[in-house]
Amino acid sequence: MYTLAEENYLKAIYKLSMVAKNVSTNQIAAELATKASSVTDMLRKLAEKLLINYTRYQGVSLTQTGEKVAVNIIRRHRLWEYFLVEKLNFKWDEVHEMAEEMEHISSTELIDRLDEFMGFPTRDPHGDPIPDSQGNFKQNDLKPISAVDINACGIISGVRDHSSAFLQYLEKKQLTIGKKITVKEIITYDNTVILQMDNKDLQISRDVANNLLIAL
Amino acid sequence: MYTLAEENYLKAIYKLSMVAKNVSTNQIAAELATKASSVTDMLRKLAEKLLINYTRYQGVSLTQTGEKVAVNIIRRHRLWEYFLVEKLNFKWDEVHEMAEEMEHISSTELIDRLDEFMGFPTRDPHGDPIPDSQGNFKQNDLKPISAVDINACGIISGVRDHSSAFLQYLEKKQLTIGKKITVKEIITYDNTVILQMDNKDLQISRDVANNLLIAL
DNA sequence: TTATATTTTTAGACAAGCCTAAAAATTTAA
DNA sequence: TTAAATTTTTAGGCTTGTCTAAAAATATAA
Numbered sequence: 001m002y003t004l005a006e007e008n009y010l011k012a013i014y015k016l017s018m019v020a021k022n023v024s025t026n027q028i029a030a031e032l033a034t035k036a037s038s039v040t041d042m043l044r045k046l047a048e049k050l051l052i053n054y055t056r057y058q059g060v061s062l063t064q065t066g067e068k069v070a071v072n073i074i075r076r077h078r079l080w081e082y083f084l085v086e087k088l089n090f091k092w093d094e095v096h097e098m099a100e101e102m103e104h105i106s107s108t109e110l111i112d113r114l115d116e117f118m119g120f121p122t123r124d125p126h127g128d129p130i131p132d133s134q135g136n137f138k139q140n141d142l143k144p145i146s147a148v149d150i151n152a153c154g155i156i157s158g159v160r161d162h163s164s165a166f167l168q169y170l171e172k173k174q175l176t177i178g179k180k181i182t183v184k185e186i187i188t189y190d191n192t193v194i195l196q197m198d199n200k201d202l203q204i205s206r207d208v209a210n211n212l213l214i215a216l
Numbered sequence: 217m218y219t220l221a222e223e224n225y226l227k228a229i230y231k232l233s234m235v236a237k238n239v240s241t242n243q244i245a246a247e248l249a250t251k252a253s254s255v256t257d258m259l260r261k262l263a264e265k266l267l268i269n270y271t272r273y274q275g276v277s278l279t280q281t282g283e284k285v286a287v288n289i290i291r292r293h294r295l296w297e298y299f300l301v302e303k304l305n306f307k308w309d310e311v312h313e314m315a316e317e318m319e320h321i322s323s324t325e326l327i328d329r330l331d332e333f334m335g336f337p338t339r340d341p342h343g344d345p346i347p348d349s350q351g352n353f354k355q356n357d358l359k360p361i362s363a364v365d366i367n368a369c370g371i372i373s374g375v376r377d378h379s380s381a382f383l384q385y386l387e388k389k390q391l392t393i394g395k396k397i398t399v400k401e402i403i404t405y406d407n408t409v410i411l412q413m414d415n416k417d418l419q420i421s422r423d424v425a426n427n428l429l430i431a432l
Numbered sequence: 433t434t435a436t437a438t439t440t441t442t443a444g445a446c447a448a449g450c451c452t453a454a455a456a457a458t459t460t461a462a
Numbered sequence: 463t464t465a466a467a468t469t470t471t472t473a474g475g476c477t478t479g480t481c482t483a484a485a486a487a488t489a490t491a492a
Contacts, residue, residue: 005449025470038450040471045448057457057470088329098323105317113304221479241440254480256441261478273440273487 004104007073008032009042010051013062014070022059068135075131076111077103078124083114085125092125093167108133126167127158127177127213142213145183145193146206153182154214161211173202175212220320223289224248225258226267227319229278230286238275284351291347292327293319294340299330301341308341309383324349342383343374343393343429358429361399361409362422369398370430377427389418391428 002010012031016023025043029036047054051066062070080102084095105111112133115121122137123129131137142158156179159166170176174197184201185194191206204212218226228247232239241259245252263270267282278286296318300311321327328349331337338353339345347353358374372395375382386392390413400417401410407422420428 003448026468034449035451036470037452037472041449084326088326088333090329098321098326101321101323102318105314105321107314107317110300110304110314113306117304219478242438250479251481252440253442253482257479 001106002069005042006046006049006051007069007104009039009046010062010066010070011073013052013060014067014074017062022061024059028060071131071135071137072108073103075133075135076105078128078130079111079114079118079121081124081126082118082121082130086118086121091171093164093171095125096162096164125177126162127156140213140215142215144210145181145195145204145212145214146186146191146209148183148214148216150183150186152216153180154216155180156212157215158213159211160213166208166211169208170212173204174198175202175204181214217322218285221258222262222265222267223285223320225255225262226278226282226286227289229268229276230283230290233278238277240275244276287347287351287353289319291349291351292321294344294346295327295330295334295337297340297342298334298337298346302334302337307387309380309387311341312378312380341393342378343372356429356431358431360426361397361411361420361428361430362402362407362425364399364430364432366399366402368432369396370432371396372428373431374429375427376429382424382427385424386428389420390414391418391420397430 009028009032012028013023016027016031025036025039028043029039032039043052043054043060046052046066047060050063051069052060052062054060077099080099081095084090084098085092090098115130115133120132121130127140127142129137129140140158143154144160148154156175156177158177159170175181179197181202182196183193184196186192186209187194191209193204193206193209195202195204225244225248228244229239232243232247241252241255244255244259248255259268259270259276262268262282263276266279267285268276268278270276293315296315297311300306300314301308306314331346331349336348337346343356343358345353345356356374359370360376364370372391372393374393375386391397395413398412399409400412402408403410407425409420409422409425411418411420
């Protein structure tokens, strides 16, 4: 239906749209590690196919069709990640690259059966919600630890950075999905955060606090 | 490691090599539904990469490396077919196209874990042997029904034609893997074959007898 | 063994998706 | 509000993998 490149562009635009309604050429180029001129080329093609709204120099947004396609790719990605962790016993920091390939397998029937096989999971191993077969899912209502009040208490429920380096660090510190933590102190000088978890104090940097999400 | 096109060429050459040592340009073109000139182009590239032995006008054969790559693709294809049938409950005539896409997922670790998850199956849903992680597997020692003697008795163990049309026909006639049959008569005029199965007589055409394999 | 048919290769072209370098538009700053 | 900086687009080119048409090699038949 859509080429590999097209799917990757739609996914990137979808992801960037979470932050700002209109997405710029340079943002897409950075996300896909490609050049702005290549992005412009592709944007013309996607607009032609009515997958994005695009006016020269004005940035882009997904059309309804484009969004549907993007959500479907995300569904496939997250279901495969769940499969790799829950059925094949991979660790949460090992699955991203594989799922990046598997998300492009096109059969809808396959994905729906996989979904059923696993018992219709609602979150992938990183806490991200999995869209159902209709494309419905509720966005996580999570906050980065760096943005909550002192003495706030919550459950670790997601990450913003999916790199293995970050996930391995969290694993080592036992900062995994489901853990209950309390924010004890935020050092104003460098925004280092002191947490309490399992009755022990734990110090994390501003960067880590920014990328670790909790449900209050 | 290898492009989609390269993998498909290697697989086609491997398949055609089963029948004749040296494979011709036209045979490959037919197998891949492409043109002879496109095949020539690709053969030059594969020879360059030392995956095939190729001399102009003389046909090709796989090098040891090329064969290793081809067998690996076949391993992936057959394991995914097994997964689709045994875990996701697809029918044996529904899985070929999906596996055709899935066989190109590159991670070796993924395939080895999938293999383990399913208990190291040795045959796919069509009776074809699944190479192990070292690429070892014994070729089926099967005969088409059209080639056995009268009164020969054996177990249906494989097919030569993997098209859904053929598989659906077999399913309807209950001519499935594992069934015990006896060849009662071969009509010399048109090579129609009369089988006995489950104490009932069954008539199959020359074409069906040619594509249905039994272990004696 | 020569003519004909078939197979294979070459030549030249095209689409997709990427690139660099330069031009144009937009934004920011003086 | 004009100049400078930044962003985006255009122009032209490259690679991969495909195609058609024509030429060359090989196989077949008279």
